[in-house]
Amino acid sequence: MPDSIKISSNIHAANDIVANQNRALFAERDIAVLNMIGSPGSGKTSILERMAARWGASLAVITGDIQTTFDADRLKRAGATAIQIETGGSCHLSAAMVQKALSGMNLDNKKLLIIENVGNLVCPAGFDLGESQKIAVLSVAEGDEKPAKYPALFTRAAAVLINKVDLLPYVKFSIDRVREDCFKLNSRVKIFPLSCTTGEGFKEWMEYCEMVESKKVF
Ligand SMILES: Nc1nc2c(ncn2[C@@H]2O[C@H](COP(=O)(O)OP(=O)(O)O)[C@@H](O)[C@H]2O)c(=O)[nH]1
Ligand SMILES: [Mg+2]
Numbered sequence: 001m002p003d004s005i006k007i008s009s010n011i012h013a014a015n016d017i018v019a020n021q022n023r024a025l026f027a028e029r030d031i032a033v034l035n036m037i038g039s040p041g042s043g044k045t046s047i048l049e050r051m052a053a054r055w056g057a058s059l060a061v062i063t064g065d066i067q068t069t070f071d072a073d074r075l076k077r078a079g080a081t082a083i084q085i086e087t088g089g090s091c092h093l094s095a096a097m098v099q100k101a102l103s104g105m106n107l108d109n110k111k112l113l114i115i116e117n118v119g120n121l122v123c124p125a126g127f128d129l130g131e132s133q134k135i136a137v138l139s140v141a142e143g144d145e146k147p148a149k150y151p152a153l154f155t156r157a158a159a160v161l162i163n164k165v166d167l168l169p170y171v172k173f174s175i176d177r178v179r180e181d182c183f184k185l186n187s188r189v190k191i192f193p194l195s196c197t198t199g200e201g202f203k204e205w206m207e208y209c210e211m212v213e214s215k216k217v218f
Contacts (some may be wrong), residue, residue, distance in 0.1 A: 018095035022130025038137030040119030069070035125153040133158035
């Protein structure tokens with residue numbers, strides 16, 4: 001048992017070294033970076049497509065999946081600058097994977113980079129990629145008890161995007177409960193109810209991104 005604890009702490013220590021190199025690169029290039037984490041199907045790519053419609057190629061995205069380039073293809077079609085990481089099985093992105101992707105990405109004239117992590121509420125929360133902030137995405141169809149059940153992500157997330165609010169008439173989900181549970185874990189968290197279908201909430205969410213970009217919120 002002690003051996004497995006040691007291996008895990010070595011993995012995190014090795015990851016942290018590369019995450020700090022990524023962070024130094026982002027600071028040098030004056031680019032804000034959000035690490036977007038949520039379940040498969042919560043709407044991460046759909047949110048980014050709406051953002052791409054506004055910011056076009058100045059929005060840079062690194063998107064992670066086990067396999068396929070579907071998401072990067074979608075985001076390029078939506079106008080963003082996008083690159084895909086296929087992890088081949090890993091349930092989260094590591095700082096080294098992001099570093100490798102960055103070597104193939106032109107960051108000139110980019111102010112905001114979003115890393116769409118592999119769909120998973122658990123593992124990605126434990127790996128620093130060098131980001132400015134972690135952003136959690138939770139859709140209303142997943143259930144309002146998820147922040148209480150999966151606190152690692154919701155403790156670390158600077159903002160929680162509650163997506164698919166257009167489905168609220170059809171599912172049992174309390175935004176107030178999510179708000180309360182998230183505040184218990186992190187009293188500074190910002191909550192953004194969103195719908196990619198109707199566009200609800202995007203004005204506020206994109207204003208927040210602009211504040212992160214201009215370093216008005218950390
Ligand atoms: N009703 C509704 N469906 C959504 C919304 N956002 C995404 N979807 C749908 O949810 C599914 C998964 O979306 P996707 O962006 O691929 O999720 P990801 O796996 O988190 O990247 C797709 O069928 C989307 O069309 C939303 O706000 N409302
Ligand atoms: Mg996706």
